[in-house]
Amino acid sequence: MPHPFRGLALHTWTVDTTALDEALAAAKAGGFDAVELRRVDFERCAARGLDNAAVLDLVRNAGLPISAMGVEYGWIFSADAERERLFGVFRQSCENAVALGCGMMMSAIGPGSASTDEAVANIRRAGEIAAGFGLRLTLEYQFQHPVVRSLDILRDLIGRAGVANVGLLLDAYHLQRGGRPGRGFEDVPGAEIFYVQFSDVPDAPPPGLPPVDRLPPGNGIVDWTGLFGLLAEKGYDGYLSYEAPNPAHWQQPPAEAALQGAAATRRILAGIFPDP
Numbered sequence: 001m002p003h004p005f006r007g008l009a010l011h012t013w014t015v016d017t018t019a020l021d022e023a024l025a026a027a028k029a030g031g032f033d034a035v036e037l038r039r040v041d042f043e044r045c046a047a048r049g050l051d052n053a054a055v056l057d058l059v060r061n062a063g064l065p066i067s068a069m070g071v072e073y074g075w076i077f078s079a080d081a082e083r084e085r086l087f088g089v090f091r092q093s094c095e096n097a098v099a100l101g102c103g104m105m106m107s108a109i110g111p112g113s114a115s116t117d118e119a120v121a122n123i124r125r126a127g128e129i130a131a132g133f134g135l136r137l138t139l140e141y142q143f144q145h146p147v148v149r150s151l152d153i154l155r156d157l158i159g160r161a162g163v164a165n166v167g168l169l170l171d172a173y174h175l176q177r178g179g180r181p182g183r184g185f186e187d188v189p190g191a192e193i194f195y196v197q198f199s200d201v202p203d204a205p206p207p208g209l210p211p212v213d214r215l216p217p218g219n220g221i222v223d224w225t226g227l228f229g230l231l232a233e234k235g236y237d238g239y240l241s242y243e244a245p246n247p248a249h250w251q252q253p254p255a256e257a258a259l260q261g262a263a264a265t266r267r268i269l270a271g272i273f274p275d276p
Helices: 020-029 039-047 052-062 080-099 115-133 150-159 172-177 226-231 254-272
Strands: 007-011 034-037 066-070 103-107 137-138 166-171 194-196 239-242
Touching: 007 020, 007 066, 007 254, 020 034, 020 039, 020 254, 034 052, 034 239, 039 052, 039 080, 052 066, 052 080, 066 080, 080 103, 080 115, 080 150, 080 239, 103 194, 115 137, 115 166, 137 150, 137 172, 137 194, 150 166, 166 172, 172 194, 194 226, 226 254
Parallel strands: 007 034, 007 239, 034 066, 066 103, 103 137, 137 166, 166 194, 194 239
Antiparallel strands: none
């Protein structure tokens, strides 16, 4: 059977040294079905003199759906004036998502020193803001984060926040590095999984922060049959976002890096979900 996922998205970090218009063109040339945007993509466009409306037009003109809209990180463990600034940016990102027809907001944990109780309250508030725009919010843990370094910790925070439109982002890289390889998330109900990012992991110790040693599928040690197979079993039918930052990819023409990732992923998927 064909794979059950909505399609492949190119995360713009994969072609990080490329201007947004070129990154969008590379995603299309590489055969991706969608693009995942970051807050920094908008900030870099602003630095080039483009206002927000012009950036939205640039994205629309590319003709690719937006799988997820990233926000500025750090709001989860923020407090006081910085928290209010970050939630203001969060609202702006929600407005941009609505303008582009994107239904998913995405955030990593980011820095900060607030308590876990404050983090839970911030997650609840963010979920309520996103819900006001009709959006869902997906959160990602990082295996190197000083606090939220495991899937269990993130699930606890989201569960305590108790907002129905907030769920998990599963990243193949962090699952592998964090001791949950392949089918290592069997205990997670499918309803909690909102979004998936992926890249392969080299058979080598992780580098420092941020970890930019990520590879196309099939070039590392990830058990793709276990991971993609279990996602299908759990009913996940959203996008798979290829997030593979690596200096080697940044030295390639962006369309070549995109094509390499998309082709490798489709080969893996075809092997797991062959056509009848």
